Amino acid sequence: MAEKDSVREQIVSAAKKRFSHFGYAKTTMAEVANDCSMSPGNLYRFYPGKLDIAEAIATEDYSKHLEHMRKLAVTPGKPAPQRLHDLLFEELRRTYHKLEKDPRAYEMALVISRERPEFANWMLHEERKILVELMDEAERRGEFVPENKDFTAEMIQAATMKFRYPQLWSKLTLPKLERELEGVLCLLLNGLCPEAQAIAEQRREQQKREAAA
Amino acid sequence: MAEKDSVREQIVSAAKKRFSHFGYAKTTMAEVANDCSMSPGNLYRFYPGKLDIAEAIATEDYSKHLEHMRKLAVTPGKPAPQRLHDLLFEELRRTYHKLEKDPRAYEMALVISRERPEFANWMLHEERKILVELMDEAERRGEFVPENKDFTAEMIQAATMKFRYPQLWSKLTLPKLERELEGVLCLLLNGLCPEAQAIAEQRREQQKREAAA
DNA sequence: AGATTGAACGGTTTGTTGATTATTCAGTTA
């Protein structure tokens, strides 16, 4: 089976080159097979179809990103609101730049999200787990503690939907998106009510003092 | 000019019938012209093009909706969070039902939002004005008062983007959308911090008592 | 027998042609 895995890696590697060079649609299975010195039919012993190869690439890529995000979620020395801020901004910037600079990535994102909606669900689910980790950590440190963490994570995602696949929905530039995300985050953290904002302000002060001590 | 306006109304009325019966694409300018007993060319003295007729219909329709929303925004006897709640739910339900029940409306929404992005901007802008009115009224009544109302309105829209053209983005059912909107709204009103939530809770109690008195 | 091949199949895309239709405008009407 180690044998089989190495072949799978070879296939993914060949496909990755083709996809990023010529695009998903313009890459044929025959070409990928050729790059791996095998027949087209043989590819299907390793992957059920072309889309699954694309999905494997996307999974690998997003998993790396998730690891990075997980670190941000529990960074020591940073208060919870800051960690949440870093997390959401990282997500926004990453996808923005990825889709911005290369049209191939954009094409693959489109295809996968159209053809494999489960994949988008999986991404959301994984990110939600990280949000929950962030809140667990917050609880451990005595920072904010929403009563129902899973639900809260879901709602944070719903409220920041606009910033998740930025260029699929709005045609806003990164600076505008960043400004909006900043504002939404502020609203989420503090709420609309001014008393809550005053309290949040107080806590920020206190945290600063604690950090200084 | 009153003459001209009545012809414009006639055109819009004929087009409305055709569009809702056969769809935008399957309606020809010649047909609309015929219904108005005029030549196709003559239509262009009243509207610059087919899309502009569709836009006129959409504008008329949305304007009615806006009036209704404006009433909700300043309903006497309801606290500001409730009014905001009513407003956003009204918006969600209206568009959901509209797009759900007739495919013609869905087609027109697609065409207009693709071909005339300014129109979507106009809608957002108008709705934002209503949100500001809601906050002005809140201030008058001594309810919550965000410092920068325009900005806050923008952020409320950003955070509730997902619920604005529900079926263009997610394929969620109305009950699921409602549950999420409820959650997001709660987060927006109270923030993530539990102290703020406690205060919000207190205020709600107080308002109940006031209302009872 | 299990792995691999590559020709065959069917669905999709591409390219082409002919019609349809939004839009324009020279000409007609009142």
Added chain:
DNA sequence: TAACTGAATAATCAACAAACCGTTCAATCT
């Protein structure tokens, strides 16, 4: 001369065939 017409125009769409490509599987190889 201002309002209107309808044929001309150019752009888009629909239909059809050919080519292509993802996928399968009977045959071949090891």
